[in-house]
Amino acid sequence: MGKKIGKKLFTKMSSVLLASAMLVSVVGCSSGTTNETAEPTISSDFNQEGLPIVNKPVTLKVLTVRWGNMGDTFTQNQWLKDLEKDSNVKIEWQVMSSNDWGEQKSIMLASGTLPDIILGDQVFSDSDIVNNLSYFRPLDEYIDSYMPNLKAAMEETPDMKKISTFPDGKIYSMPTRLPSRPKSRNQPVINKAWLDKLGLKAPTTTEELYQVLKAFREKDPNGNGKKDEIPYTETGLNVDFLNPFGITDINASSMIVQDGKPVFYPTTDAYKEALIYTNKLYSEGLIDQELFTQDNTMTSAKWQNADISIVGFSNQWTPDAVFGKWSDQYEAIAPIAGPDGKRYQPGDPGGMNLARNELLITTSCTVPEVAARWADQFYSNEASIQNFWGAIGTVIKKNDDGTYTLMDPPAGTSADAWYWDQSLRDFGPKYVSPSFEEKIKLNPQAGDGLKLQIDQLGSADVTTPYPKVMYNAEEFQELPTLTTDIDGYVATMRAQWVTKGGIEEGWDAYIKKLNEMGLEQLLTIRNNAFERYMNVK
Template sequence: MYKQAGKRSAKRWISLVLATALAFGLAGCSGGNSSSSEPSKTSDFNKEGMPIVNKPVTLKVLTMRWGNMGDSFKQNQWLKDLEKNTNVKIDWQVVSSNDWGEQKSIMLASGTLPDIILGDQTFSDSDIVNNLSYFRPLDDYIDQYMPNLKAAMAETPELKKISTFPDGKIYSLPTRLPSRPKTKNQPVINKAWLDKLGLKVPENVDDLYNVLKAFKEKDPNGNGKKDEIPYTETGLSPDFLNPFGITDINANSMLVKDGKPEYYPISEEYKEGLKYANKLYAEGLIDKELFTQDGTMTSAKQQNADAPIVGFTNQWTPDAVFGKWSSQYATIPPIAGPDGKRYNPGDPNGMSFNRNELLITTSCKYPEVAARWADQFYTNEASIQNFWGAIGTVIKKNDNGTYTLMDPPSGTSADAWYWDQSLRDFGPKYVSPSFEKSIVLNPKAGDGLKLEIDKMGSEYVTTPFPNVMYTAEEFQELPTLTTDIDSYISSMRAKWVTKGGIDKDWDAYVKKLNDMGLDKLMKIRTDAYNRYMSVK
């Protein structure tokens, strides 16, 4: 009892220290939080041209990095040049994802924020919607001080759609990342096993069944053991149901069919997909531990030390998860379903759009300076340098107007190098679709490899349920509905895959979902969808 009380006291003490540190360390350039949205302009501000201010101004910018990544990105030469050219000095506040949850709670409770929040992993839609008084509406700033972003929104209307909050205003800035694929995950199979058994790449669900059966029975890894697992994942991934028209890139059980939102766990396609999964499970073609293992257990099987034991899965790239066995795996075209059609999860506009990449807080004394500073990120060259690394360090600018990514240092993966040298996924960016033709990527590794294998599935990509925005009231109601509904759906899915009985249970299952408030959930989702689609 004494130990528990001591831990609670220590935790309260740590929280108090953190709150004090945040109050002093993260106060904006105005010297603290102000709920006023009125800017305090500097007479040294230049609306156009460089520098942005004649006398240096310091802005505090908070961003998050994964784990122990640190702040090496600050050495990016483009960022250094930006500071010199604009006269805007940046006091970077770099926080680790390991600590950010508690720090964020304290920051929002205290109302003490820096001038700028950068990166979509810092504050979520819910964080922003429920604390709007801390963040400046940016519509007027975009109109007056951000010609690069304004032009980008005119060229690519999706940027405005994803950035518009339910009240019709823009509080956070968007991104369009360069050279992103249309497909998300794609089917990946052990090609070495196919070749050894003399099998062709499966075209449809019947072919896949036959291939997985051969994987189980014919010892394709050649070790004389019955250790092959034809299919494994952590739970039944929605990707497994892709051949049945189920594509879900947001993991929210929603898709768009004939231009309308649909909740697929009550659809006939979902029902047929689970019947197929049950058939495979009953014959040992799906991992018996599918619904009981965690990600660590799944990874251990994918990277089994003695021999490859996994036959089929869905992944971003074939080298993403299989460790030293990666060379045996290959991406294949989407598996055709019972209707003869192929479906691939992704986005026809490209997996490149996001919001909440930059917010200007009401603590900021010079929001017009912050807006002009942010606008410098919305050029083609700025964006590629903040996604991969600086020209001359990571990117080579060629005489013919193209841009080539250099090879990473020996012993470093390309992705790790890009994170070390740039803001990478975080922060505002815009690369014009026409400019992407000038970017030369290595087709055998990293982002270039994904674009190559993307060609197999891009024509089959379905229109996803969009990344919609919810109101504060909707955010309050959603967890009450989704917690119980999602839990029930998950338990019934596990039951039907492992034990069968879906036909017998189906009507009662649908009725129970309706009793649990599925109609309310669909109204919230549909209202948000209609708001999103109405933005021009």
């Protein structure tokens, strides 16, 4: 969803740094083992309100992880520089590449020596945090005492508190609400040039989709005299292809919510019906015969075939997401209606904009109140848009009428790449209120603005997803074995039934095998986590 890689390789932390002592500041951030948390002492230099946060400079170490070779150019964001000056909180950035982080993360967690602040949900996963809770400070009291912006955001958008509450009822990580996000995720994208060539309309039902894909296969829509058209291709069977049957799974959990209750959809009649339909298309050559054997490189080569477009249909974030120089041939269409006559669009009725684990204060930091007040500055509307796109005056123009528009990126640079270069983008704490979003004016022809335009096609059909629930330590111990076995078996049988058929004859044995693998226990864990999430007040 726009998380793209920048231009130059940048890695500022090594394993040596991970084991180094924390910087001792004027107020006193220091290291030491995190199992014996130092009690914070509020200095007379600390101001509970207003700026500066401290009268004498304090240095905090902040660790974040960036995609691939993005680097640390975001640290030159003018808002961040102004905050450092105005708050008297100096930041020593520790920027890691995602290419190296897996190994370095293990070293850090094993050593127990952490920086003062962890920023961005790519640094530590839920299980990393839950299994190492002694390294992180509970934030509830800090939110109440020092974070009025976040406290107000949670009151206005209660799901921010739900998503951030751990199984023990405490908040250890801060959430985000990204600005100007759509309700829908991927939508059907079709080769409009092919439709026009064949005099066809965009399909609206699964039967119409079948007929269109059949025409794509048989009637040479790319006009090269060869039968090289691939009506539909992906790397594996994307669950989005099953959307018309009521199967929408944005969190890759194999769970959907029906009538307010969580359901494991690989055992439902709708799933069976979806695979019977998909097998029909596959057996007639309307789906790529290499669907389950190709990798992403092979798929991309087909989407962006050098000589002529050869792919007819897919599910994508925007039409220009993957088709390269052929992008102009494609357009997004409304969700395809299923056999029940209804349309199901993957996404979230509340918006695809919430995430947790965007900022944690570690027990290595002896001035958590300073860290909390620093973090709270990110939760104003103007701070949030500047940390999502770039600074006002650099990337964003603040207009006289109180609205905000995005400037054009430098020549030769995509808008998305520019935003990642200039800001924290998806990572880090943010909150843009729904009312403030009306002041943000985006270009409807490109980037985030284009997605919002496309969103109108399916936003009314967005289903309620199984939420981003939180698991406790015991559940995290059981889940890997259960999901590895069960998800692996489901994927194997899905590929077999799509390519060879036989789902009716094999269904009962399939259900029996899943139960033997511990499906009941998996569903107990999923249901308990769901209940905890829904009961957060």
